Amino acid sequence: MAKTIRDESTASAYWAAVNTFCALQDVHVIADAPVGCYNLAGVAVMDYTDALPYLENLTPTSLTELEIASSGSSEIVQETIEKLKETGKQLILISSAESEMIGSDHQNMLAMKYPSVRFFPSNSLGENEWRGRERALAWLFDQFDDGQPAEVEPGAVSIIGPTYGCFNSPSDLAEVKRLVTGAGGRVAHVYPFESKAADIAKLKNSAAIVVMYREFGAALAEKLGRPVLYAPFGIDETDRFIEEIGRLAGTPEEAAQFIAEEKRTTLRPLWDLWRGPQSEWFPTIRFGVVASKSYADGIKRVLADELGMQCLFSHDSATADNSAVREQIKATQPQFLYGRMPDKIYLAEADAKSRFIPAGFPGPIVRRALGTPFMGHSGVVWMVQEIVNALYDMLFNFLPITRRQPDSAAPAQPLKWTPEANAILEEIVKKAPFISQISFGRELKRKAENLAASRGADTVTPDILKQLA
Structure with missing residues (x-):
């Protein structure tokens, strides 16, 4: 029986190839695809974001019904190559779902007529974007390696992984670069x-080699045969990352000094927040994460393992069952939810009062400024800062503000509450953020008694609470 997939979380391997190859400055990509496939990101939920900019080095063959139904795409591919072969750029031809469905394979044609043009079968119909990126990065090395033995450059560090369409990559890449240079390394390539x-x-x-993401890049790192590190999340993992970069770059003393300086500078705001009154709220904070594996695991590690907050769930969006995620969000209603646009929709469906923080695609989010990292020491400070600001926002919502229209007067006589109504009140209040539960409970109780009085009742019963809830 076919399985229905709710809110697909990843694009196809076709877009993985586009987002990988088009990031290279001396490459022009020819997509054996219908018109429109060069400017429309093919995901199931809207993904309007400048993480996928207008791609000037991508040209579709503009397949029509004629090529798809009868003649095949070989002729139109050759016409497109002829138009682009004088650009001076390396041409790479990639397949799309449409060309794969009609069995287009241009390997032999290219070998005979255009040997400098390389063909990459994207396997758009069989792989998601993470597997596609993994294969595309490794394929590029196979195609362009010079076959010479490695000549290791002392202190040189290469970062692999950042491609178009990766969430928050400018900020996190800037933080990883800062950590590498602070430890005494030299960023040789960002690939x-x-x-x-x-x-x-x-x-x-x-x-x-630093691999930015757990989702892809490991296959290429293995081919390179160099020591591999992963971009870090949290204080302890970042400290170990700096120490290891220092060891591999031959600058262990510089790395140790950098860690000491980080504690006096970058991490100082975290220490100040920890010593402030808001630190008492941290153990009460309940959060959930639905994001790509790097962010799902990393955010949980920072907030739960290092800072002691309560992680209700942490899901890798590439493998998560979104129907189950939807039900879990409805049932738990975390105080903070790090997620994607589908998760924000699920919150709205449940009328949850959770604070939503973007942490992955798909979703209409712009993250080009460098001040919003999740990774490294700066990422820890930014995440905690956002949480504390949100907590103060919640408190503001319960300030006794004088409004233009006075609220309805309180009942003349105190109303009684049935035990069942009191139990429902307690359950509703438990779902509110901890720091606002007293104010929230008092306000809900006032509304329930006003509603009961307006009906002429002298007792608050469960039906009154259910109506308000």
């Missing part, structure tokens, strides 16, 4: 974000 195809063979000369 493919700040690289060319001509740079790919040089990756193996790095003293160390």
Whole structure:
């Protein structure tokens, strides 16, 4: 029986190839695809974001019904190559779901007529974007490696992984670069974000490789044969990352000094927040995460394992059952939810009072400024800062503000409450943020008694609470 998938979380391997190859400055991508496939991100939920900018180095063959139904796409591919072969850029032809459905395979044609043009079968119909990126990065190295043995450059560190369509990559990449240089390393390459195809063979000369994401990049790192580190989340993991970069770059003393300086500078706001009165709220905070694996695991590690907050759930969005996620959000209603646009929709469906914080795609979110990292020491400070600000916002909502229209007068006589009504009141109040439960409970009790009095009743019963809830 076919399985219905709710709110698909990832794009296809076709877009993985586009987002990977188009990031290279000396590459032009030809997509064996219908018109429109060069500017419309193919995901099931809207993904309007400048993480996927207008791609000037992507040209579709503009398949029509003629090619798809009868003639095949070989001729139109050759016409497109002829138009682009004088650009001076390396041409890469990729398949799309449409060309794969009609069995287009241009490997032999290219070998005979255009040997400098490479063909990448994206497997759009069989893989999601993470598997697609993994394969695309490794394929590029196979295609462009010069076959020479590595000549390790002392202190050189290459970062692999940042491609178009990755959530929050400018900020997190800036933080990883800052940590590498602070530890005494030299950022030699950021691949493919700040690289060319001509740079790919040089990756193996790095003293160390940093893989930005747990979702993809490991296959290429293994091919390079260099020591591998992953971009860190949290205080302890970041400290270990700095120490290891220092060891591999031959600058252990500089790394140790940098960690000490981080505690006096970057991490100082965290210490100040921890010593302030708001630190008493931290153990009461209940949060959930639905994001790609790097962020799902990383946010949980920072907020729960290091800061002692309560993690209700943490899901890898690529493998999560969104129907189950929807029900879990409805049942738990976390105080903070780090997630995607589908999760924000689920909150709205449940009328939950959770504070939503974007932590993944799909979703209409712009994150090009460098001040919103999740990774590294700066990421810890930013996450805690956002939580504390949100807590103060919640308190503001319960201030006794004088309004233009006075609320309805309180009942003349105190009303009685049935035990069942009191139990329902307690259950409703438990779902409110801890710091506002007293104010929230008092306000809900007042509304219930006013509603009961307006009906001429002298007792608050469960039906009154259920109506208000």
